[in-house]
Amino acid sequence: MDPKPLALKILDIVSIVVLAIATYLALVFAPMELVMGNVQRVFYFHIGTAWTALIGFILGAVFSVIYLIKKDLKWDRLEIAAIEVSMVFFFITIVLGSIWARPVWNTWWTWDPRLTTAAVTELIYAAYFMLRQGIDDPERRARFGAVYALIGGLSAPITFFAIRFFRTIHPVVIAGGNGNAQGSFNMTGNMLVAFFFGLFAFTVIFIDLFWHRVRLGELQSKVEEMKLQATI
Amino acid sequence: MTDKINPVVEESVQADTRPRATKSRSSSGFFKAVSAVVWKDVQAEVRSRELFSAMLVFSLLVILIFNFALELDIKTRQSVTAGVLWATFAFAGTLGLNRSMSIEKDRGCMDGLLLAPVDRSAIYFGKVISNLAFMLIVELIVLPVYSVLYNVNLFIPGLLLVILLGSIGYVSVGTLLAAMSVQTRTRDILLPILLFPVIVPVLLAAVKASSGFLTGAELADILPPINLLIFYDIVFTAVAFMVFDSVVEE
Numbered sequence: 001m002d003p004k005p006l007a008l009k010i011l012d013i014v015s016i017v018v019l020a021i022a023t024y025l026a027l028v029f030a031p032m033e034l035v036m037g038n039v040q041r042v043f044y045f046h047i048g049t050a051w052t053a054l055i056g057f058i059l060g061a062v063f064s065v066i067y068l069i070k071k072d073l074k075w076d077r078l079e080i081a082a083i084e085v086s087m088v089f090f091f092i093t094i095v096l097g098s099i100w101a102r103p104v105w106n107t108w109w110t111w112d113p114r115l116t117t118a119a120v121t122e123l124i125y126a127a128y129f130m131l132r133q134g135i136d137d138p139e140r141r142a143r144f145g146a147v148y149a150l151i152g153g154l155s156a157p158i159t160f161f162a163i164r165f166f167r168t169i170h171p172v173v174i175a176g177g178n179g180n181a182q183g184s185f186n187m188t189g190n191m192l193v194a195f196f197f198g199l200f201a202f203t204v205i206f207i208d209l210f211w212h213r214v215r216l217g218e219l220q221s222k223v224e225e226m227k228l229q230a231t232i
Numbered sequence: 233m234t235d236k237i238n239p240v241v242e243e244s245v246q247a248d249t250r251p252r253a254t255k256s257r258s259s260s261g262f263f264k265a266v267s268a269v270v271w272k273d274v275q276a277e278v279r280s281r282e283l284f285s286a287m288l289v290f291s292l293l294v295i296l297i298f299n300f301a302l303e304l305d306i307k308t309r310q311s312v313t314a315g316v317l318w319a320t321f322a323f324a325g326t327l328g329l330n331r332s333m334s335i336e337k338d339r340g341c342m343d344g345l346l347l348a349p350v351d352r353s354a355i356y357f358g359k360v361i362s363n364l365a366f367m368l369i370v371e372l373i374v375l376p377v378y379s380v381l382y383n384v385n386l387f388i389p390g391l392l393l394v395i396l397l398g399s400i401g402y403v404s405v406g407t408l409l410a411a412m413s414v415q416t417r418t419r420d421i422l423l424p425i426l427l428f429p430v431i432v433p434v435l436l437a438a439v440k441a442s443s444g445f446l447t448g449a450e451l452a453d454i455l456p457p458i459n460l461l462i463f464y465d466i467v468f469t470a471v472a473f474m475v476f477d478s479v480v481e482e
Binding site for chain 1: 429430433457464479
């Protein structure tokens with residue numbers, strides 16, 4: 001295993017710093033929202049984690065296609081790293097959303113398109129990991145994983161449109177309004193700063209964790225190789 | 233090319249299932265290979281009736297359970313019939329998909345099929361068609377039984393179309409995932425876990441369209457879910473067709 005590259009060490013420190021700044025901006029710097037009060041502050045992290053998780057899931061599907069074409073295990077490691085980190089981020093998104101929804105919507109959960117799609121997406125990728133766990137041969141595991149990541153990545157957005165046949169109450173803060181939305185608001189200057197910095201911070205943190213996970217994947221495959229040689 | 237391939241296809245199919253499993257001797261190689269796979273599945277099923285009877289009895293049991301779980305009185309029947317039907321089809325479908333792939337794996341027939349010098353996608357389409365056929369037959373028996381038991385008319389042409397479209401989407405993804413799940417350690421348990429989350433759009437759209445037809449909603453309200461079903465069917469059949477090679481290759 002190569003020693004940790006300098007760029008990654010720097011990125012580790014940068015991640016911690018931007019997380020601290022983002023926390024400060026969200027909790028102190030941004031003004032309190034008039035109607036919802038302090039609970040609105042989870043929004044900055046809610047969108048930050050959601051945005052990076054969605055990018056990560058798309059990346060995972062793209063890597064799975066590249067793996068199926070090239071059959072190089074390097075792409076499989078990138079795919080699982082993107083999906084694993086995204087899954088955790090998306091879980092944070094859901095938990096933060098629930099915390100916000102309790103006072104604003106008066107319920108922890110509702111079967112709204114976004115919430116349902118989020119739950120189904122998490123279940124798809126939970127199934128993805130169960131599938132991978134059930135296969136010993138690394139090459140077959142990569143192939144099946146890639147196929148399922150592709151099917152799941154295509155199905156999740158279609159689920160979103162399918163649930164649109166039913167109504168929605170989720171607010172659309174960025175670009176556009178939803179007449180039925182409950183808990184929508186407009187952002188003022190300092191809110192925008194906290195919002196965009198949150199997006200930036202979670203993107204940096206995502207790249208850092210992603211990089212670590214790729215290195216861990218390399219280590220895993222090395223261990224597997226050594227085990228295989230030991231048995232022979 | 234086709235003339236050289238055909239005898240080999242027949243041989244391998246015959247050797248792996250039962251004697252005289254194929255019949256047709258004309259048409260192009262691909263369709264011949266597809267029909268050979270379908271024919272051997274149908275033949276095996278006609279003789280054993282394992283899969284069909286299991287799916288049918290299971291479907292009836294699910295409906296029975298729903299009857300008590302939901303107290304299907306006249307009022308609730310109106311609103312939940314579509315949901316009950318699709319839940320029944322989805323559960324019974326996994327039985328059929330699991331069975332159809334695990335017999336291939338258990339008896340070593342999959343290797344025989346793969347050895348046949350035909351396009352692998354022919355095996356996929358053959359399996360999809362036979363699975364679809366079994367599922368549609370089960371559905372065609374469940375519908376009148378449900379109609380009689382609960383006094384609801386289910387023979388609406390639109391509803392039958394929705395059932396056909398929904399079943400195509402279900403089976404096209406299900407066959408691919410079943411081919412994967414039988415090759416894992418957890419096997420049969422894994423298929424529903426893999427299948428249900430990715431099949432959610434089909435079930436949602438099918439339930440919406442079915443209940444639309446059952447309650448006599450306007451066509452403008454029923455069309456979007458039907459369009460979505462068609463879209464899903466096309467996209468996922470195409471994707472499954474493209475990736476099936478990677479699922480069965482050794």
